Amino acid sequence: MNELELKYGCNPNQKPSRIYMADGSDLPIKVLNGKPGYINFLDAFNGWQLVKELKKATGLPAATSFKHVSPAGAAVGLPLSDVLKKIYWVDETIELSPLACAYARARGADRMSSFGDFISLSDVCDKATALLIQHEVSDGIIAPGYEPEALEILKSKKKGNYNIVEIDPSYVPEEIERKQVYGITFEQGRNELDINNALLENIVTKNKNLPDNAKIDLIISLITLKYTQSNSVCYVKDGQAIGIGAGQQSRVHCTRLAGSKADNWLLRQAPQVLNLQFADGIARANRDNAIDNYITENYMDVLREGEWQKFFKVKPDVFTAEEKRAWLDKQSGVSLGSDAFFPFFDNIDRAKKSGVSYIAEPGGSIRDEEVIARCDEYNMVMSFTGIRLFHH
Numbered sequence: 324m325n326e327l328e329l330k331y332g333c334n335p336n337q338k339p340s341r342i343y344m345a346d347g348s349d350l351p352i353k354v355l356n357g358k359p360g361y362i363n364f365l366d367a368f369n370g371w372q373l374v375k376e377l378k379k380a381t382g383l384p385a386a387t388s389f390k391h392v393s394p395a396g397a398a399v400g401l402p403l404s405d406v407l408k409k410i411y412w413v414d415e416t417i418e419l420s421p422l423a424c425a426y427a428r429a430r431g432a433d434r435m436s437s438f439g440d441f442i443s444l445s446d447v448c449d450k451a452t453a454l455l456i457q458h459e460v461s462d463g464i465i466a467p468g469y470e471p472e473a474l475e476i477l478k479s480k481k482k483g484n485y486n487i488v489e490i491d492p493s494y495v496p497e498e499i500e501r502k503q504v505y506g507i508t509f510e511q512g513r514n515e516l517d518i519n520n521a522l523l524e525n526i527v528t529k530n531k532n533l534p535d536n537a538k539i540d541l542i543i544s545l546i547t548l549k550y551t552q553s554n555s556v557c558y559v560k561d562g563q564a565i566g567i568g569a570g571q572q573s574r575v576h577c578t579r580l581a582g583s584k585a586d587n588w589l590l591r592q593a594p595q596v597l598n599l600q601f602a603d604g605i606a607r608a609n610r611d612n613a614i615d616n617y618i619t620e621n622y623m624d625v626l627r628e629g630e631w632q633k634f635f636k637v638k639p640d641v642f643t644a645e646e647k648r649a650w651l652d653k654q655s656g657v658s659l660g661s662d663a664f665f666p667f668f669d670n671i672d673r674a675k676k677s678g679v680s681y682i683a684e685p686g687g688s689i690r691d692e693e694v695i696a697r698c699d700e701y702n703m704v705m706s707f708t709g710i711r712l713f714h715h
Contacts, residue, residue, distance in 0.1 A: 324350050332361045351494035352465070356478050357486035359463055363441055364488075365392045367465040370443030371490055373397060373550040378445035380518060380542050383562075385445040386425040386452075387547075388437040393555075393570065395436035397547045398428030398563030399539070407431070410591045412607070413455065423451040428563035430459060433584050434611045441465070441486075448473045460608065461485075467492040514714075518545045522708040523683060527691075528698045533706070536561070537658055537681040544660025545683060545712065551662070553713040556670075558585040558677060559658045565589070566677070574663070578670045585677045586651060590618045593642070593650045600636040609634065618642060654678030662712040664688040668697035675701050685711050 326343030340361050366389035377385035383399035400421030411431030430437050444466040453473035463486025477487055501510045520538055540559040547557045551569045554577045558566035566585030571577035613634040616625045631638045659674050661684040686707030698705045
């Protein structure tokens with residue numbers, strides 16, 4: 324099959340629409356179920372590249388949750404702690420495979436952003452992973468294959484219309500890529516940069532202690548940034564992205580946006596949130612929205628009289644700003660990657676508030692020395708990678 328006609332492009336008024344191979348070869352994908360659309364395939368192909376590279380770099384199964392051509396979450400298949408299982412609402416009866424752990428992490432990091440996502444998996448989708456996906460609101464999935472039982476589980480989603488795409492893992496794209504804007508063709512070499520530990524060797528701070536687990540986290544952040552709309556930064560902890568900021572014109576605004584998401588992930592593990600008693604029968608999306616409101620300045624939206632009863636069995640105490648700051652001040656060991664240099668040290672100040680201990684950025688700013696000095700004040704470790712990772 325050389326081409327696949329689509330219902331429409333980014334919007335319903337954009338017709339005709341299709342994906343096809345300009346060289347006349349067959350498409351490297353098969354649609355096993357559903358009718359994926361234009362944006363679905365943009366998410367699928369970007370996500371597939373991300374997880375394929377994560378698997379190559381770490382040797383671990385990888386998963387990502389994509390929304391509007393940027394990842395909402397990305398992770399590798401490290402085991403889940405009991406706390407993570409609880410905040411990700413993992414069914415205790417499911418025996419988690421490494422791939423299932425990767426998906427639970429990718430989907431659970433930012434559940435608000437992942438609502439209605441497109442999933443990419445580095446490995447053949449197994450039953451355990453399919454069982455996790457079964458109960459989430461998602462538009463579709465791409466993977467190199469599916470176990471028969473997993474495929475049947477996924478086919479049952481969305482009244483049988485769930486988008487399931489199989490990709491040939493041996494497919495190698497052309498070295499030159501092209502796209503059109505306003506009828507004008509743009510052409511560039513594909514970004515085939517190999518992201519590995521060698522990029523982290525130029526440590527420019529006084530503290531040069533970069534442990535192996537932090538190296539993995541920084542590699543995850545850089546590979547994630549490679550497929551995130553720029554400007555972008557990515558906070559990572561324990562093998563998973565916990566805060567991704569995409570498409571911001573200002574670097575510090577991106578650092579703040581991603582940092583607020585990282586803070587939410589960290590705060591969801593605080594006792595005040597873990598001990599919330601939700602109303603019986605509450606929908607997953609309503610529960611996630613309630614948590615998001617509870618840990619932000621919008622807490623009265625779910626705590627005022629007449630509203631809290633819709634979400635909770637028992638009215639929770641306010642999670643005060645002082646309590647939240649005290650919890651976040653205990654956090655450390657977070658890694659942060661940036662797709663371009665930090666032009667001012669205010670980015671480092673914001674990163675510190677979310678427990679960042681390790682940073683990877685290209686370097687090259689006229690204020691590099693000021694940025695390094697601020698990292699030294701916080702005893703952070705920072706590597707200059709020497710490479711930029713813009714993605715548009």
